[in-house]
Amino acid sequence: MLVLLSVTAPAMAVCAAAIILLLRHSERRRSLDERRYALLESLQDAFVILDREWRFTHVNERAELLMRSNAADLIGKRIDHIFDPLASELFPELQRAREMGAPIEFVQSFVSTGQAIEVRIQPTPDEMLIHLRDVTERRNAEKRLQDGERRLRLLLQQVPAIVWTADLDMRLTSASGTTLSDYALVESEVIGKSVDVVFASPDGASQASAVLERVYRGESLSYETERNERWLQHDVEPLRGPDGTIQGAIGAALDITEMKHSARELARQARRDALTGLPNRLALEETLDNVMARAQATRETLAVMFLDLDRFKVINDSLGHRAGDAVLCAVADRLRITLGSRAQVFRPGGDEFILIVPGPIRSEDVQTMALEILESFTQPFEFEGRELLISASIGASLYPNNASRAEDLIKQADSAMYRAKDAGRKNAMMYNDALHARILERMGLELELRQATSRNQLRVLYQPIVDISSEQIIGAEALLRWEHPQLATIMPDRFIDIAEETGAIVGITQWVLHQACTHAAMMRAKGFGAFRIAVNISARDLCEPGFHTKVSEILAEHGLGEDALDVEVTESITLNETAVRTISALQVAGVRVVIDDFGIGYSSLEYLKRLPVGAIKIDRSFVEGVAHNPQDQAIVKAISSLATNLGFGVIAEGVETAAQRDFLATIDAPSAQGNYYSRPIPQGQFTYLLQSQHAKPSRRIASLFGSCP
């Protein structure tokens, strides 16, 4: 409890009247002091009263706390005599206030306590009223606010944008950000100007009024503008006052020029083939759509060409991917040089190139251009000092003659290209309706072929393989036929490649192996011991993992040893690692591997070197000429003696005449096959032939065949 002493100046005169007066006065005074005391104690702030001699006369509870002393200790003491930081800071100001006779207000900070005290000194003639308020919290909050504002301001000045506010008259009230200077704007100069400074589009048309009118109705908007290849992304919102009413707009215009440039660059890269630098499939689709739309508007024609490299896979597999890449780049260059501005060249992927030839163009022009391209491929390509001869097949389609949709036009050029390949590669072909019919037929066959095995439509014929000198049958080649219910017999040339493409060949080959083995087992059971059966194997089979074990299983199932089977592999098969491994495994197991159509591929000798081969079959095209063509004679003779010397078996295929047979006999070719001896025949007929020959071994097989039922 504070003790409050009234130390007001006493009356000077000592007389009765004066005493009475004084008593009365002091009476009033006491009640005043008491009221004052009550009032001061009720104050939220600290309050101190000093008398003329600087002595404390009042110290309220708050002031005690601030000065960290009891009122009882302070009352009567001079403020300049006590030891307190607050008191010593106050004293000079108290003196100043008394001298001036006017109130003084200030805020005093105390480093030692971290406090901030708001001081109000009110001098009266008799006293000094000191009002103290702890404003530490308020000051800290203000400081935080100021710091925040300062940082925000700094930030706004640094952001790569224009951050602005505008009033309801669409005049800027603030603007900051580094983008201002990019647009040659100065903050102080733009304030008060129309927001068009930020919004004006290149043609000078104002977008601001339309935008701001919507914002002033409460909408938030986001959109982009472009001026002189610089892009701004605008975000504009209503600026609301404390009562929530819209008082203007606040916006940020972010400079997105860089972003636009990188997006453009990305889009450009996404449309380019990284290897050749040519535009890719995405670019093709877009360009073709545009070119076709233009052609439609102007009633023009245009052509699409589909170019595919022949046997590109061989290059990749034999010389490696680096060689393949180099070839693709060289082809891209050659196409660019040959065609110049006459066509746009695209590389949609792999070894395919697509050309768009703008019109006006006729079918003849397309053919001339395609021949020109094929001609340019007669020059060899080079890779690490090696010369590589690469040919291409081209298919072409015309707009609007063939199709009206980009997708169809490409598809048609693609199928024409496949026809060009079928026609012997190094070819160009225009798409036409007959071609279309063949494609449809092919698609139909593809579907039906899947069911051909299960519907029992496949059949195997056997063509005898004969020992030339004795003319005895030593084996047979199994040749497939498809007995199509509507289309009569379909020859393998029409469906084997479809089966290879769809993968159906894997099942078909196994079916043929089973048939052939059943037949061979039967022949053996009838006593034809050394009888070998030959089955054609496709590249696809050789790439099937475990193919060689499957073959051994089938042989075992029919009670046959590996020496009962020949597998014929055509020379055009690509020698990839898996194929080589399968061939080796077959040969190791004892199955004889026969290289079919020997001599027509361009790596015949490489095959002999790389593969564990058991025999070769000299291609029909050489045998055809041996009766009269000295060149063919020389080739067949050389192949036959080379293979015999290397220890391989030799079979001459496609023997059709006695003259051909006689030539083969003179060069000591060991065995042959062909229509001269027998066409491919059904199993029953073959058995009859074999038995007849067995009965009359001296008779020539050719005459035997003539007599079979």
Ligand code: C2E
């Ligand atoms: P390839 O393996 O070269 O079979 C020999 C082809 O020549 C057979 O045609 C045969 O009928 C024919 N040929 C035989 N002697 C003569 C002749 O004296 N003159 C003429 N001009 N031709 C003769 P085919 O049966 O039409 O078979 C064609 C091709 O289909 C075969 O050629 C073979 O590559 C393939 N092929 C046949 N059956 C199968 C099979 O089961 N699987 C696989 N993957 N391919 C098969």
Ligand code: CA
């Ligand atoms: Ca064959």
Ligand code: CA
């Ligand atoms: Ca052949």
